[in-house]
Amino acid sequence: MITDVVVAGGGPNGLMLACELSLAGARPVVLERLIEPSEEPKANGLLGQVVRMLDHRGLHERLSGSPHPPRPNSGYFMFGAMGLDLSLLEASPVFALPVPQRHIVQVLQERAVELGVEIRRGHELAGLSQDDDGVTIDVTGPGGAYQLRARYLVGADGAHSTTRKLSGIAFPGVTYDRMTVLSAHATVPAEWVDPATGALNVPGHGAVFPFLPHRTEHGGFSYAPLPGHPPLISTTEWDTPATDAPMSLEELRASIRRVLGVDVPLDPPDGAGPHVLRRLTGGNTRIAERFTDGRVFLIGDAAHVYAATGGGPGLNLGLQDAVNLGWKLAAEIRGSAPTGLLDSYETERRSAAERMVLNAQAQSALIAPGSDVTGLRKVFTELLSDRSTVQRLADLLAGADVRYDMGEPEAHPLTGRFAPDMDLDTPAGPVRLAELTRNARPLLLDLTEEASLADTPALRHDQVDVVTARSRIPTTPTALLLRPDGYVAWASASPRPGPAEIEALRTALQRWFGAITPART
């Protein structure tokens, strides 16, 4: 039997892809070499547009444990450990969801199982070969070696991706070997924590704001009091002597003394672990030479990795890779994909990854030690009083400046961008736009005065849901065509779109979702 898609790797990105494929009607099998989800502490949270994307699938509620929609940070944030005053912006793009990666994997695995995904734990992709019709995958499982045949294979198998290596895809980029990051869960003197701001008031040094990297001329320091966990304390230093000794709280305390110039007493954390006690030396920033090789695709860390000292871009990018690829692959499997749809995965996600490299590298450069960097930061700090600079940097770190080419030269400003959320009144009652996209189907949202688009038979596409609504707040768009990944494929600002706009909408429907079948009466 041939499986639709084998996903190698049941980490966050592989599981997200499996959910998306299932929602779009394809049958994925996930191979995960670990018997149990990894306990290794990795991400402490999600930052940027990915938080809104998860809201589109109803996963924000599950991850945050709150029924409330995501709210952007509209106060103080950081870029390269420099203050970014988000209150200057009309609408901040910086969304954050502080949940540990273990919990993200658990929630995505539960969702995948609900959707009927087959997850084979303890099964490892060991080899692959492909032909015109599919991919043959060599698997090593608990019962021994076997082969699987699939129409497509997606490597979501992390930074050291076997899929990428077996496909002969190079992973060019840079390795930073001068940087050492020490991190530990530890408690600090309770009286140092400002109850109003949550800042750590370090005697002899000053206030360190929570979650925001703090730079001195000798290195970086951060204090992250994560909800339900002991604070995560980290330092970043350059050119420290190499050591094989096991990492200890004393080592972190000595590093803090070098970075801040004062002593910060640290005690082991209370409560059940696993607790972080980690030394990371060096790091890589790399993007795969290709994200696609015939019937093989790469997503997440298999496609790109970052040595990030600012907000973690890893899952902001990887989970959105999964959501970009899922519906396109499912359409190809159904036989309804228009020409070029699958190719757009690489075009769109490569440019998003390149933008994220820019973000990670710029922040790393600005956080480096030395008086020359201090000079550069002073210039940058002056620029950061300018609202438009703050907007650009906030968009860059949130990944909100991604605009895909939708093929319309004089398109509405929202075309190609991730859809804004909107409060709507529909015949079925009040709803947010993000709640209309839970089933991951394409959506034509008709806010025109007389629901003129919904009533046009020439626009009825069997793959596309149509919802008529009124926007609670008068907004510019009067109609939106949304792809399943939440990006706007076409938009209008006219109360009654004319023939030219209707033709542009027909073109967009066909470009993204295939031929329009004759209208059913």
Ligand SMILES: Cc1cc2nc3c(=O)[nH]c(=O)nc-3n(C[C@H](O)[C@H](O)[C@H](O)COP(=O)(O)OP(=O)(O)OC[C@H]3O[C@@H](n4cnc5c(N)ncnc54)[C@H](O)[C@@H]3O)c2cc1C
């Ligand atoms: C210390 C640290 C802190 C981080 N902090 C953040 C953060 O705060 N925010 C953020 O967004 N990102 C953060 N990241 C990055 C984030 O953790 C990664 O981007 C994310 O784990 C990538 O997910 P993935 O599913 O692509 O790969 P992984 O999480 O690496 O998952 C790959 C899976 O594939 C499995 N696998 C590997 N090979 C095979 C095979 N041959 N066959 C079958 N299965 C296989 C592995 O067992 C694993 O489960 C951090 C990373 C680190 C290391």
